[in-house]
Amino acid sequence: MRKGTVAVRGYRNVDPYGSLHPPIYQTAVFRMEGEAAKSDRGFDLKYSREENPTLRPLEEVVARLEGGLDALAFNSGMAALSAVFFSFLNADVAVATTMEAYGATLRLLGSLDKFGVRLRKGFPDTDVFVELIKEARPRMVFLETITNPTLRVLDVPAVVKAAKDFGAVVVVDNTFATPVLSAPLSYGADVVVHSATKYLAGHNDVVGGVAVVARREHLEDLWLWRAMLGGIMQPFEAFLTLRGVKTLFVRFERQCRSAMAVAEFLAEHGKVSEVIYPGLPTHPNHGTARKLFGDKFGAVVSFRLRGGRDAAVKFFKSLRIITPGPSLGGVESIATYPVASAASPIPEEDRKALGITEDLVRLSVGLEDPEDLIEDLDRALNSSFL
Numbered sequence: 032m033r034k035g036t037v038a039v040r041g042y043r044n045v046d047p048y049g050s051l052h053p054p055i056y057q058t059a060v061f062r063m064e065g066e067a068a069k070s071d072r073g074f075d076l077k078y079s080r081e082e083n084p085t086l087r088p089l090e091e092v093v094a095r096l097e098g099g100l101d102a103l104a105f106n107s108g109m110a111a112l113s114a115v116f117f118s119f120l121n122a123d124v125a126v127a128t129t130m131e132a133y134g135a136t137l138r139l140l141g142s143l144d145k146f147g148v149r150l151r152k153g154f155p156d157t158d159v160f161v162e163l164i165k166e167a168r169p170r171m172v173f174l175e176t177i178t179n180p181t182l183r184v185l186d187v188p189a190v191v192k193a194a195k196d197f198g199a200v201v202v203v204d205n206t207f208a209t210p211v212l213s214a215p216l217s218y219g220a221d222v223v224v225h226s227a228t229k230y231l232a233g234h235n236d237v238v239g240g241v242a243v244v245a246r247r248e249h250l251e252d253l254w255l256w257r258a259m260l261g262g263i264m265q266p267f268e269a270f271l272t273l274r275g276v277k278t279l280f281v282r283f284e285r286q287c288r289s290a291m292a293v294a295e296f297l298a299e300h301g302k303v304s305e306v307i308y309p310g311l312p313t314h315p316n317h318g319t320a321r322k323l324f325g326d327k328f329g330a331v332v333s334f335r336l337r338g339g340r341d342a343a344v345k346f347f348k349s350l351r352i353i354t355p356g357p358s359l360g361g362v363e364s365i366a367t368y369p370v371a372s373a374a375s376p377i378p379e380e381d382r383k384a385l386g387i388t389e390d391l392v393r394l395s396v397g398l399e400d401p402e403d404l405i406e407d408l409d410r411a412l413n414s415s416f417l
């Protein structure tokens with residue numbers, strides 16, 4: 032099966048009644064006469080904080096899309112990331128990350144210093160980050176396939192190679208790229224994490240996360256951490272997320288096309304001083320993006336408004352179709368102000384170095400007609416300078 036088919040059909044459904052879409056097991060408890068029953072992958076099936084069969088088709092299909100051994104579904108992207116970090120890190124080890132990443136992830140990694148984990152942050156540039164890895168010799172390397180919000184694209188195979196030269200574990204957040212563009216496990220990464228809240232579920236109505244692993248020992252360890260931290264995905268969210276994954280390819284391909292059209296429109300707009308989109312030849316990592324992703328470049332476009340904060344506030348207020356707010360990846364387009372949301376936990380001096388400034392807007396392009404999005408942007412951009 033090709034990936035587009037795996038997204039729709041790449042799981043086993045063991046429902047005895049032959050339901051086409053797998054059922055929801057809305058239960059906390061499973062019958063246990065002496066020994067617990069086992070799930071299809073051999074874990075105890077007795078209590079839904081540990082294992083619930085509703086999650087299995089979702090875990091199976093995402094694992095196959097990412098080319099992994101298996102996956103675990105969590106009740107948010109952050110729950111997935113925290114369980115992964117707890118499973119790999121201990122006192123007196125270092126963790127290397129790019130200084131640009133989702134703000135809550137950076138805050139979490141930084142907070143682990145109270146357990147003796149040393150955080151090293153490098154500029155999101157392949158050569159600089161590889162140098163940092165060589166020098167810091169971390170236990171774990173963390174990076175995002177496309178960074179948030181200035182959309183840099185590191186050469187993931189080169190980063191994995193540098194990390195593997197001395198045995199570091201590599202964790203990649205593939206939320207922005209999705210398995211449609213990128214499968215980091217195929218380059219040798221150990222774990223791929225998604226905020227399923229975004230493209231996997233895809234409808235701005237679910238909070239969820241998934242971690243995909245390549246090795247059985249990582250699966251067993253992470254399964255225990257999921258149960259101990261209590262971050263398992265709930266059955267209804269798993270049902271909705273599987274439903275979302277079935278349309279991932281058609282949604283994401285259309286969203287990427289619309290994002291390219293929007294980026295090209297913004298690049299010509301007089302009120303916009305810079306457009307940041309890996310699909311534009313002006314993007315500094317366009318070559319890397321082309322090499323890794325082919326002819327699609329994601330559905331998030333960032334851009335700078337001439338006029339800074341005042342213009343940005345007017346711009347957000349003037350949007351009529353696009354929703355101003357946090358998050359991304361759903362069918363509805365959302366315009367985000369990174370300095371006030373996702374990037375606010377990034378220290379001020381890092382934000383300056385990265386260009387996360389008050390003129391920056393991040394746009395998640397949804398499934399509306401791109402012409403309507405372009406008209407909405409044009410109107411809001413022109414009103415923001417009145």
Ligand SMILES: Cc1ncc(COP(=O)(O)O)c(C=O)c1O
Pocket residue numbers: 107108109110133136175179204206207225226227228238239240358373
């Ligand atoms: C790249 C990335 N990773 C992880 C997360 C965290 O996911 P969640 O909000 O589902 O906990 C987000 C959320 O915005 C994100 O953008």
